[in-house]
Amino acid sequence: MTDQDNNHSGLTLLVVEDDLALLKALHDILEAEGYQVRTATHGEEALESYREKKPDLILSDISMPVMDGLQLFEAVRRQPGGIAIPFIFLTAHSSGRREDKFHGRSLGADDYITKPISSHELRNVVHARLRRADELMVEQIKIAFKKSLSTFANAIELRDPYTYNHVKRINEYAQAMANELGWDENRREALEFGAILHDIGKLEVFIDILSKKDELTPEEWEVMRRHPEFGAHMIEKIDYLAPVVPMILHHHERWDGSGYPGGLVGEEIPEEARLLAVIDSFDAMTTDRPYRSAMPPEVALEEIKQRAGVQFDPYMVAIFNRIWESGAVPSIIEERKNNRENNIE
Template identity: 40%
Template sequence: MLIVNIIDILFYRAFLSKIYLTAGVDYRFLSPDAVQELAGLDPPADAVLVQDSYAGCDCRDLLGTIREVGRKAGRELPTLCLRPFEEGAHQEHHACQILGPEVIPVNRLTLAGVLAELKAAAQARQPVAGPRKILFVDAGRTLLHVVRAALTSSGFRVVSARNAEDALALCRRHAFELVLTSVLLPGMSGLELCRKLKEDNAGPYLPVVMLSSSDNALDMDTAFNYGADDYLLKSFTAEMLSKKVSEHLDIAERKRHNKILVVDDSKLTREMLRHNFVKNGHCVLTAENGAKALEIALAEQPDVVVTDIEMPEMDGYELCERLRKHPELRNTLVVIMSARGHASDIKRGERLGVSRYFVKPFDVEKMHLVVEQLLGESYRHIKKEHEHVLSSMSALITALEARDEYTKGHTARVSRMAMRLGRAMGLGERELRNLEIGSNLHDIGKIGVRDAVLLKPGRLSPEEYAVIQEHAVIGAEILRPIASLAPVLPLILLHHERWDGRGYPTAISGEDIPQGARIIAIADAFDAMTTDRPYRKGMPLTHALGVIRDEAGRQFCPICAEAFLAMLDGEAAAVSEDLADEPA
């Protein structure tokens, strides 16, 4: 849910940010004179909060704009009016009266409750997501058992078909994430099934993995020629299968988010390319000339622009120049397709940072492969940048730990233990990546806690403890501007929640706490218990494990605690060694 705040008092912003982060609500701040931007937000706002003090200005205009945005969205946009903190409970404030009865007055005591209701209403508008489905096609039942065991534990529902005809019928009725099919099937072969799925599928991109007992290179090539996305020998293990499936789902998700902008004044070329890219799972935008393309690029920020050169209004070279000059578009990948194939044209393209130059007529399939390759390279680059962000943040953690010698190595130990637990619990690749970042950055908010409290030897007073608790919210706030870290924020914000709901900062409980945060909570507590502090010695390992056992179902998630105890069972000696390796 997105709530937009028409507000300009800095103090209110900090106060609201904390409430929104705690409530798990996305938020944006707009200054009152930028209220028109409300209409162009993507995703659109689910609610608007206005600052009470705008009562003296043009509140009615403000409300008119908000109503207009709601009307365009086909529903009323709930509007909240933030009342002054010191206001009495019975006093109806001036602004709320001016704005009208449909405006919901809120203050610091009531805002969280109103948000919970709005969030539930926003969620109710979303389609209900069931378990993700994978179709397995094989005449026998032997492999089905292995496939179910491997994929059910990763949260998938495996639907099976014994032949290609049944599989095609199932694909028409259900949305599958992936199809796993044997090459040899009674009647229509798995290869033919794959070809039909790829050719006839009008819905989202559907990855197909072929299963075969043959490791003959020719058989593998044939499968790829029929459109298969991958080829797996039937001697696979559960681990291999689950890795392969998560790899393909990652690629499919990446493709869904990649935007390709096709620019050509020939409708035939635009449609031909659009069809090919869509068939392969990409999101495609089209424009008939450079000027339109620039407009679309500004609004949509495509990952790749595939453009012709000679077009009316603005040609491909000018489009490219304009893209390079725009601060947010200057790194957009550009591929040129043109009938002009002179060396001077190609050189001009090179100077404009064009990635590839195709001379018309060209092989559409080759164009698709080149664009996929460019997107893959760009993804790897983004991943590298992600790692760079992580290492920069780690440097901050090192700086934080340098303030307090007793916490030295804490982050690395927590991260290592959380990753071991995550792997032992069978987390997917993406969850593990998030867990790695989340556990490394879980205490980054302590940067914002003053020395007198952070470094105080001995027990903290209730006030000081409240200051320390702020670190979860501060950490999430510090990292919020980094878009790529969005999936990690809940892990940082909620790593001090308890299974029984007595934790902080939100006091949510049970499975409402993300699994990664529950894992970090155990790793964090285990490290805190086993490490020496200025006012106490670290607990012996067996004692700490006893606490985890006793607190399962109270402080800790019982499933994570059980997995943690099972993981360390019989490994006590190895763990002791592990801890002894850390710098003092």
């Protein structure tokens, strides 16, 4: 355990116990760990304390006068924010109390410490529960963040009807590629954001350019070709998305250096951007566009292979070919067909 793990200052625990000697012992052990410890001798007093200052964790006896631990647990869960607070029961070690345990468990309490309590167990259980609560919160924030970003990305799709559901498919292809490449979870997650956001800069491109049926004029192309820079600029201030900026900025670079905006050549192009370039083009080829109808996937695959070493990184093309052969690409395409037939898209 590092010193940082032991730094609990700022975290408030609420300890509820009617046995005053035990209450003091619990208080002292936890305070020595660096927690701010508030105490109460029954449920009602605990609720008052809760309303005064919401604790980060509650440790409560079950049998107590005025309001017992189970009633307290139910009352806390009804309080604003109460559902997310880790709640640990202190249970007596006697067969007569077994039903308390089961009742508590069916209510969804997080843990139990059986009396007599060892200070070692107390420290471990409290620490583990707080860490778990932290992990859950980070996870929930990430999920909420991805959902907001997807909604944002869908806004582009609404402006550009020809890329309908493009973001969703790109993400599926990207994850299959990352899987084949053996990338770790952090890298896969960053790639997921890259896939969701790669065309986010199109929000700054006028809608008449995005949905134009005729060929774009050179001036219009000039604006269209700036969407990677617009997109990178939009997210560069979000620290969490820092690894995603190069993916957005360089997803239209070409292996031979003739792409944009940097004209980067070969391995100068970030790996994730080389990956996105392959699947972005494949999806564009296999989707109807204003100026042409969709290519059959087999033809598009041949086209991608032809452009290996010219437009695309040959290694990424080989990986794409592997996920094709494993059946991942055809099944994503098949799913799209089914969705379309069922009007899900």
